[in-house]
Amino acid sequence: DAGITQSPRHKVTETGTPVTLRCHQTENHRYMYWYRQDPGHGLRLIHYSYGVKDTDKGEVSDGYSVSRSKTEDFLLTLESATSSQTSVYFCAISEPIRTDTQYFGPGTRLTVL
């Protein structure tokens, strides 16, 4: 199993509060990704990173920002959480040689009231 952890695993917060989710990897992989999974939508890419301080937007990036100051950590921030951001968030990493294949963390279930 790829060494990926996500924290927290569960969080309940209120509308308008900032929230930061953390993804930590022990594989030293260059590429990291944040997805959200919602019923009826599969998984959708929020942001991704191709190196320290190198990030780019995905399909559903509005309302989210990311940061990567170290290879092993990729942070996802909701500056002002909204109820539409209630979802399960997955982090993924990919190997340097096979970047087409991604390996996922266990997920964070976020509820915004």
Add this chain to the structure above:
Amino acid sequence: DQQVKQNSPSLSVQEGRISILNCDYTNSMFDYFLWYKKYPAEGPTFLISISSIKDKNEDGRFTVFLNKSAKHLSLHIVPSQPGDSAVYFCAATLYSGAGSYQLTFGKGTKLSVIP
């Protein structure tokens, strides 16, 4: 507009029989196609992939077939086992620059293998 479609939300199969999960796509520029398996409260797990230049890839009980002219791929599981019960996601990749690929996922098919 959904580029990767899994039109069957669910599928039930008897243990020991073949499970066939289907996926259609619209973008002819996709490079690789992958299947992921997901159990409740866990992250998706990579199962098998196929390059867009191949038409078949096999790994144990799992075989993926790609029909580029029809823009269709399928995952065959033979024989099906109760532990295969999970949600299966079809995904396709597009090169997004800087050595990275973006995955586009279908909505998933829930497979139930009945003992």
